[in-house]
Amino acid sequence: MATLIAPANHSPHEDAEALRKAVKGWGANEKAIIAILGHRNAHQRQQIRRVYDELYQEDLIKRLESELSGHFERAVYRWMLEPTDRDALLANIAIRHIKTDYNVIVEFACVSSPEELLVLRRAYHHRHKRSMEEDVAASTTGPLRELLVGLVSSFRYDGNEINASLAEAEANILHDALRDKTEKREEVIRILSTRSKTQLIATFNRYKDLHGTSITKKWLEEASDEYHKALNSAISCIDDHKKYFEKLLHNAIFKKVGEDEDALTRVVVTRAERDLKDIKDLYYKRNSVSIEHDVSNELSGDYKKFILTLLGKEN
Amino acid sequence: MATLIAPANHSPHEDAEALRKAVKGWGANEKAIIAILGHRNAHQRQQIRRVYDELYQEDLIKRLESELSGHFERAVYRWMLEPTDRDALLANIAIRHIKTDYNVIVEFACVSSPEELLVLRRAYHHRHKRSMEEDVAASTTGPLRELLVGLVSSFRYDGNEINASLAEAEANILHDALRDKTEKREEVIRILSTRSKTQLIATFNRYKDLHGTSITKKWLEEASDEYHKALNSAISCIDDHKKYFEKLLHNAIFKKVGEDEDALTRVVVTRAERDLKDIKDLYYKRNSVSIEHDVSNELSGDYKKFILTLLGKEN
Numbered sequence A, B: 001m002a003t004l005i006a007p008a009n010h011s012p013h014e015d016a017e018a019l020r021k022a023v024k025g026w027g028a029n030e031k032a033i034i035a036i037l038g039h040r041n042a043h044q045r046q047q048i049r050r051v052y053d054e055l056y057q058e059d060l061i062k063r064l065e066s067e068l069s070g071h072f073e074r075a076v077y078r079w080m081l082e083p084t085d086r087d088a089l090l091a092n093i094a095i096r097h098i099k100t101d102y103n104v105i106v107e108f109a110c111v112s113s114p115e116e117l118l119v120l121r122r123a124y125h126h127r128h129k130r131s132m133e134e135d136v137a138a139s140t141t142g143p144l145r146e147l148l149v150g151l152v153s154s155f156r157y158d159g160n161e162i163n164a165s166l167a168e169a170e171a172n173i174l175h176d177a178l179r180d181k182t183e184k185r186e187e188v189i190r191i192l193s194t195r196s197k198t199q200l201i202a203t204f205n206r207y208k209d210l211h212g213t214s215i216t217k218k219w220l221e222e223a224s225d226e227y228h229k230a231l232n233s234a235i236s237c238i239d240d241h242k243k244y245f246e247k248l249l250h251n252a253i254f255k256k257v258g259e260d261e262d263a264l265t266r267v268v269v270t271r272a273e274r275d276l277k278d279i280k281d282l283y284y285k286r287n288s289v290s291i292e293h294d295v296s297n298e299l300s301g302d303y304k305k306f307i308l309t310l311l312g313k314e315n
Helices: A012-023 A030-037 A042-056 A060-067 A070-080 A083-096 A098-111 A114-128 A132-139 A142-153 A164-179 A181-194 A197-211 A215-222 A226-253 A261-271 A276-287 A291-298 A301-310 B012-023 B030-037 B042-056 B060-067 B070-080 B083-096 B098-111 B114-128 B132-139 B142-153 B164-179 B181-194 B197-211 B215-222 B226-253 B261-271 B276-287 B291-298 B301-310
Strands: none
Touching: A012 A030, A012 A042, A012 A060, A030 A042, A030 A070, A030 A301, A042 A060, A042 A070, A060 A070, A070 A083, A070 A261, A070 A301, A083 A098, A083 A114, A083 A132, A083 A261, A098 A114, A098 A132, A098 A142, A098 A226, A114 A132, A132 A142, A132 B181, A142 A181, A142 A226, A142 B142, A142 B181, A164 A181, A164 A197, A181 A197, A181 A226, A181 B132, A181 B142, A197 A215, A197 A226, A215 A226, A226 A261, A226 A276, A226 A291, A261 A276, A261 A301, A276 A291, A291 A301, B012 B030, B012 B042, B012 B060, B030 B042, B030 B070, B030 B301, B042 B060, B042 B070, B060 B070, B070 B083, B070 B261, B070 B301, B083 B098, B083 B114, B083 B132, B083 B261, B098 B114, B098 B132, B098 B142, B098 B226, B114 B132, B132 B142, B142 B181, B142 B226, B164 B181, B164 B197, B181 B197, B181 B226, B197 B215, B197 B226, B215 B226, B226 B261, B226 B276, B226 B291, B261 B276, B261 B301, B276 B291, B291 B301
8 A cells, every 4th residue: 555645636737836936036945845746646746747847948857956955855856757767767876886786676676567677677778778687787797697687687477376396396496505506596596587476485485384494584694795685685575575675664764784865765755656555564563663753763854754744644 | 571462451251251161071172271361461360260260169270270281280370370479389389399499589589679579478478377588497508598598588778879889899708708608608698688789780790890700600600509509590680680581491491400391481470471571582682593482392282382372472
């Protein structure tokens, strides 16, 4: 479930006029901007952008960029882009900072449905005039490259069929690979980048049955280099992406292990219209405190207000 | 240009009735079958199939399969399937015989446009309940697997932009790879499976400028194992697929280097409505004899008549 609270009916014309007032003159009215844009769905935001352009011959996104600043500006910018175009931008930023941001690429490749990933890849062509796998391949080397290119290029079967004996065989391959890393790497990448998600989840379950511990736990302990960390993220994203995002949000709010506001913004902006409510519920279940509470304590200013609005806080 | 000669107007109803007559009773009327189906485009054939099913509660394809035999039956069967479904079938047959048929996979991956390849991959999901790259990966190993999975998984950028300095740099990588095979393999696969076709052709041209010989000639001399043969096919298919098909047709007609009627059928059936006319013209230019002449001499029976019809021979 989504967290975004948007009215069923809105007037793009009135919204555009109100936003014009909010950005005109000395200093923007951030409160008004949040009150409007923090309560409009993707379709409504694109309507507002179009009407604003017609009325004032000005790109609303560019105007907001110039009026706002810091994390708030970045969050509003990401929120205002058309979602697949935004994802193509986020993927490109991550590729340009691949040494630290390889997990963002893993997320896009493994959380998206097969058809969603194609839509992203097509949007990437359109925005960057190159393919996503091309840029990933050109900016990485070795095992990390093999894994990322495999995940990004995948167009998995999306059906619910499970081959139980295959799940067992491949659970064992994954288990063996933990002991003998170089030999089995090719097989691990093959399994994770080509099998359907349903089949992979069956494989992960079989792993747990056979070896008494979840594969993510086991891999995480072993995750020492980028390749193994990315592998662990891939397994987590395929196995249960909401759990993955819950942990990521928690780490980002408390700035743990390299996560920061960019990760927080990314997850909130990309999931607010999809399943952020479920992620919020997991957050509460796991931390015994609401994410709104932690955001209120750890963040500040307009950025905090905007994030809380997207998290579904009633005004 | 296509070779298929199909009427602008036809009656699916009359065609279905005529075909019913042709398959009823003792022994099919192959001449009538060729006269109708050899002159109907993909859309018309699917209309006939639908009307035939409505009129006689029978799948026309299955009936034809049971009435006909040998290469003729196989050709009619491939001709009658919906084209993307047929390609998914042909890809699956090739994967099941990957040790000899890996070039068919290279063809599908490298001749198709990026969007056509996605359509094929989607049809493969639908028909086989697995992904194409999944089946390729599970049935191959080593360098051949790396190459084939890379090619099949690609979703290349389809624009016409060329980066000239990149073309030069990568022409040199490809050249170096000929001397030092193991070290550079990863780079060769990266280049061939991720760059846009326009960019790759610029790279191949730069190779020729720099090294005085075409890359396909050079690679062909070196092509000793499956990986290098597949690599050579990939370069040929990307560089000029019509030339590639011309050579393949010639080898198939004269049963050279392992090619046979299956290759002949595949190329004729899949290209008759696309660019078989251009391939025929190349054939004549290269061999100073028409492909119809060679087919007439080397093939026989209804199979010969059907292939000649699809090649555009007037009745």
